[in-house]
Amino acid sequence: MTEIRQPTPRRGTNLPRMGDFNLTVILDAVRRSSGGLSRVELAQIVGLSPQTISNISRRLLDQSLIVEAGKEGSGPGKPRTILRLNPAGMYAVGVHLDPAVTTFVVLDLVGAVVQHSRVKTPDSGNPEAVIAAIAAEIEKLVEASGVDREKIAGLGIAAPGPIDHDNGAVVEPPLLDGWDRVLLRDALADATGLSVLMDKDVTSAAVAETWAGGPSGAGSFVFMYMGTGIGCGIVLNDEVVRGTSGNAGEIGHIIVDPDGPPCDCGLRGCVKSSCIPQVLVAEAQAAGILSDEGPLTGGSVVQERFAQLCEAADAGNSAAMAIIDKSAVLVARAASVVANTLDVDRVVFGGPFWGSLSRRYLELVPDLIQQNSDAGNIHAIEVVGTGVGEDVGAIGAACLVLEHTLAPRAQRLLLEG
Template sequence: MRRGTNVHALGGFNQIVILDTIRRSREGLSRVEIAEQTGLSAQTVSNVSRRLLDDGVIREAGQRILGVGKPRIILQLDPSGGYAIGVHLDPSVVTYVVLDLDGRVVAHSASTTPSDVAPDLMVERMRESIDAIIVEAGVDPARILGVGIAAPGPLDLERGVVLDPPLLEGWHGVALRDALAEATGLVVLLEKDVTAATIAELWTGSSHERDDFMFFYYGTGVGLGLAIGHEAVRGATSNAGDIGHLIVDPDGPLCSCGRRGCLGDAIMPRSVVAGAISTGLIGAHAGRPDAVEVDEALARIALLAESGDRGASAALEVVAARIAVAVVTVANLLDLDTVVFGGPYWNHISGSVLERISVLVNTSPALVTTHPIAVTVSSIGNDVAAVGAACLVLDDVLSPRPSALLITT
């Protein structure tokens, strides 16, 4: 619990402290309770609460009788007091969401990521899509707090630049953050996709139900988000989570890096589909399959496995085994007790591999942790990275940080 200060000049920080305190109480709090929890004076709480009420960010939600004396008016967060937009740039699909202050998705849209569109034109398409989803959500544009973008790494977060993602052709050194900010006129935050997915789990979860976990992201490529002590782990350059070249099968397929059995090339959806085509499990596409065709083919393989097809089951068994090796390696290294799966392609294979992964992980002779590993699926769904990108904005606006108290010249 963050504590406030009664120094008048720090009212901005106190406002965020009070707002954060109210947000974390689903039932709402009285002004007296807010003062007790924040250490702020009754007058400071009263003044700040009045401003928040006038701004429409909080609302009065009835009265509560607590012992003797007159009933206390309860204050709650008003979800419609502000909105955040999340954008997930995946090499296969671009997803957009609008979240209210409660973190609830009020609008969603998605479109295939074009392979032949230059980044500057793609930014213009993003602007158009953002304008459209604001209209679709039916929210006041003046209530939009900002835009968060989740993009594949590596990134230069300090400069807001997408450096050279391996599966996004033409996106070398693209100043995405500033370009979209200029196009939309909104504050824009940039984050790596797997970190954004992890933030979504932290932000939308209740209290500290998950403090230490890995988020296994299964999209066009694979990645791993990390949370330790209820904080997302970003690393020295904010590019933590690249596990594509973790070797999970020394006798596996040759990777683009020149080694064999790297996780990414071995289990990415396009590789699974290519393997199924080569064995005759499904029909071949004319030329290299596009994102829609990969999506449809992976779904078809999963349906075959669920119906008992031995070839499809064997193909997904290999995927489960390779994922389990990666999970055990990371769990041992960081002493994590939970793995959460999600991403645009995860739902296709989840029914066939989730239980098997749990068994393989928890019976692995290589597992040295002193606790079982909980294997679960994100409740957010395919939009988890986009939701996480929007949560970046909410966190930036609603979470108090002591650094706000520093005076710079």
């Protein structure tokens, strides 16, 4: 353990990089504004001269990434021409590969869903066949959307962790037999002809929030992903934290309940063993809240019964409410650990199971997190639910492409090796 792997050192930058970066900065400002911005406003916001804004605007107009959308003249003088994002300027395809269902979306530049489909994930141990099926579904979806293929910037894949980011493979995914270290990214690139990006589902969800989540996707935040498992996506200063192997956000073994049930790690009360939906459903069945007592096999069964549990809680069943409320306390503890460690001032909740939980969680969690906050005296911590719905995984996957292509990441400035 004494030899330190020497990372690639920090590299320099040059003029073309600078130009491209400023372009993405302006695009980002336009994107984040509600209702567009004029060139003068842009100059003020990004700190560049009006001239430069004009030049870059022209480039963006030429690429039809933005459009001039009307004028706005209040007083005397030439009215400002408003620049807006052109939704049809670019598209991206997203796939969320989940043990239960595989979701597909085509997204436009503003992050709106143009086309959408879901298929049950085939549980064959034959990844090649599944990959071919995915490629075919993408083909069908793009066809149906009527989008010009030239306008499709790429394909994003969201997969359950852990993943091997360097090789574009999932590693020992639970409930996906035969998928260990299959080179999914390259296989799909070959099959579709698109450039492919791959990330964990929680990271994708966080990216979806930055791109399609409105004001709650700006700055720094932790995205609590409520899915089959519970994970988090991390965004610091508008940049997603991926970690060395793309596996940031693993919080399954944070201990949230010293009196909780034992976990496979040998301890007690981990997130993974005490507050994921599967555990809550099992608790509800043991308590006799859910009539159906069949085995909990597969993600879709869990999802269904979990929805029943939440409905019971919303309907006033006190035992069900107790289970949900307790889970809120535990999840809030996990969120607090991450929020305290990174000192963020916003926690965003989302994920496929969030819809059922949101009402009760939004009543309980804000106060719990505020109480647990180490920096609570200095700044409050906002707790919000995401605006991106159930398909956040697939939407996030598509947003990976948009983010990679158009977001003003500092990395974009640096020369490549």
